[in-house]
């Protein structure tokens with residue numbers, strides 16, 4: 001087995017570092033997936049998840065990775081219309097691929113990697129009509145770009161026929177996200193990113209419009225039927241056996257998150273993001289050819305993609321010193337690396353990491 005790293009050194013943009021107490025919580029005893037014990041557990045989890053999503057609605061808990069709920073999103077939202085996929089990186093591109101692989105007609109709206117979509121341009125596309133759904137990645141983990149979710153939700157809401165499906169896998173839990181206030185039809189995340197849990201669970205919130213559409217969706221399948229998932233979680237149950245051990249970890253982590261408050265969490269992430277940009281400026285002043293990849297003003301507080309020469313050397317040199325960051329992803333693999341400053345990481349840990357990167361680059 002590989003040697004465990006010292007705590008505070010694992011900055012992969014997913015899976016992220018998990019607190020030892022959260023890991024330990026997984027060793028609770030097995031309980032059946034029907035009955036009072038699991039219902040009590042789900043009741044406690046529900047109370048913790050609502051503020052995370054800023055919703056009053058039930059939060060669906062799926063035993064799958066986040067991609068499972070991305071597939072659920074399109075299969076429940078699309079009947080006979082088209083899908084408009086906003087693509088600005090690898091994960092938003094995956095959302096388009098998932099929709100196409102389900103047999104739906106997909107119009108890709110591509111902008112350059114590192115950029116985000118102009119809400120007005122999205123509105124113009126929607127004006128042409130015929131779209132059952134829009135897909136997007138809130139925080140594009142391959143580039144570190146953050147879509148203006150509130151504004152895009154506003155333009156999609158103006159269209160009666162079109163539902164907004166949001167992959168917020170590296171958004172929720174780190175970036176301010178207001179599901180109810182922003183009128184998002186379906187939003188999902190996974191356990192192993194900004195929530196700092198082990199991989200294996202995904203979470204989503206479907207509004208009434210989404211559930212009405214789902215009720216009519218002809219080929220949504222059984223496992224990812226959002227009406228069923230929604231109805232059952234409303235009664236603190238799931239249709240199929242949930243990953244009980246992960247639920248224990250989730251319940252524990254949600255209590256830790258409640259202590260910090262969501263506002264506190266958003267601020268901590270914003271602070272780590274600001275420090276990363278400051279460090280990039282410092283390195284540039286020292287003559288290094290380094291830059292933040294995503295467009296200024298449209299950057300995610302959870303992950304920074306850094307353009308640099310020979311990123312592979314930096315990543316492997318860090319690893320040999322006992323630190324993990326993410327390599328570049330997709331077509332920018334050879335020109336960037338990524339720092340996942342999300343989950344439970346602190347500014348202090350980030351500063352230590354940046355000092356080590358500085359030394360590696362010297």
Ligand SMILES: *Cc1c(COP(=O)(O)O)cnc(C)c1O
Pocket residue numbers: 014065066067068091137139140141167168169170190193
């Ligand atoms: C990690 C990630 C995914 C995929 O999540 P899985 O849990 O691996 O299925 C999708 N979208 C974004 C933005 C991600 O960061």
